[in-house]
Amino acid sequence: MAENTVPEIPLNNGVRIPQLGFGVYQIPPAETKAAVLTALEAGYRHIDTAQMYGNEREVGEAVRESGLDRGEVFVTSKLNNDAHDPQVAREATARSIDALGIGPMDLYLVHWPMPAVGDYTETWRAMERLYEDGHARAIGVSNFHIPHLQRLFAETEVVPAVNQIEVHPYLTQEPLRAFNAEHGIATEAWAPIAQGQVLDDPVLVALAAEVGRSVAQVVLRWHIQRDNIVFPKSATASRVAENRDIFDFALSDEQLARIDALNADRRRGPNPDEFNLIPG
Numbered sequence: 001m002a003e004n005t006v007p008e009i010p011l012n013n014g015v016r017i018p019q020l021g022f023g024v025y026q027i028p029p030a031e032t033k034a035a036v037l038t039a040l041e042a043g044y045r046h047i048d049t050a051q052m053y054g055n056e057r058e059v060g061e062a063v064r065e066s067g068l069d070r071g072e073v074f075v076t077s078k079l080n081n082d083a084h085d086p087q088v089a090r091e092a093t094a095r096s097i098d099a100l101g102i103g104p105m106d107l108y109l110v111h112w113p114m115p116a117v118g119d120y121t122e123t124w125r126a127m128e129r130l131y132e133d134g135h136a137r138a139i140g141v142s143n144f145h146i147p148h149l150q151r152l153f154a155e156t157e158v159v160p161a162v163n164q165i166e167v168h169p170y171l172t173q174e175p176l177r178a179f180n181a182e183h184g185i186a187t188e189a190w191a192p193i194a195q196g197q198v199l200d201d202p203v204l205v206a207l208a209a210e211v212g213r214s215v216a217q218v219v220l221r222w223h224i225q226r227d228n229i230v231f232p233k234s235a236t237a238s239r240v241a242e243n244r245d246i247f248d249f250a251l252s253d254e255q256l257a258r259i260d261a262l263n264a265d266r267r268r269g270p271n272p273d274e275f276n277l278i279p280g
């Protein structure tokens with residue numbers, strides 16, 4: 001494999017998404033423009049932000065100042081947890097689009113189902129209208145479990161294009177990933193390296209030595225070969241480049257299985273079934 005290009009995955013409406021992107025969660029707004037420009041210079045063409053991250057404006061500035069055509073960069077944002085109401089959702093979306101300043105979003109997600117805040121099927125119907133009105137080229141969900149998705153299938157029209165969920169070697173999410181795939185929903189893996197927690201795992205350290213790559217690269221490569229879409233976050237230019245450099249080697253089935261076996265159903269973030277309340 002001499003090529004080191006990022007593959008694109010077709011979503012269920014035909015829109016294509018680069019399988020590797022750059023996540024900007026916890027990058028302070030003042031540092032976001034420079035971080036995104038670094039990622040774009042390193043060859044990333046997919047940025048994952050959210051209204052909750054407070055840095056949509058700076059993401060948009062970087063895309064506009066990069067010199068790239070708008071169509072060359074895939075930008076995702078997410079509807080905030082306090083916007084589970086059709087009118088509030090519409091207003092929140094207008095704020096995101098204004099902050100980004102790059103026209104319609106490529107992908108727009110419901111960030112968390114939040115059943116105690118509002119009816120996420122009503123929210124999803126609002127997302128369907130926003131999609132129809134051209135505010136996003138594709139719509140999807142995040143942190144949805146199988147029963148959440150089943151309710152959407154029963155009560156709404158559009159099948160989400162993606163489900164963005166926590167996935168890494170300690171939380172492989174096989175049943176949910178299989179359910180997504182069965183319904184034509186692409187799986188996006190957040191915290192793909194478990195926010196750094198997997199980096200000193202002895203099995204992964206040994207595997208990395210075996211293939212002559214870093215642990216982060218091996219774990220990201222495992223995601224790619226398991227068909228997950230990933231967007232690792234780093235504000236360090238050398239790591240941004242390292243995380244991009246994963247398309248010129250492959251893990252064997254046996255090596256992939258060794259990583260699968262690390263699953264411990266251990267989360268970094270909250271369980272979507274329990275994460276229901278707005279603090280306060």
Ligand code: NAD
Nearest residue numbers: 023024025048190191192193194195196216232233234239
């Ligand atoms: P991550 O798994 O990408 O880990 C990020 C951490 O790993 C950072 O501390 C970074 O410094 C470190 N790191 C990155 N590359 C490294 C390397 N090569 N070597 C050593 N350390 C390295 O975790 P994340 O940022 O939480 O997740 C990625 C993205 O997923 C976020 O930026 C965000 O876009 C998205 N996300 C979504 C949700 C959601 O609810 N939908 C939740 C969390 C994150």
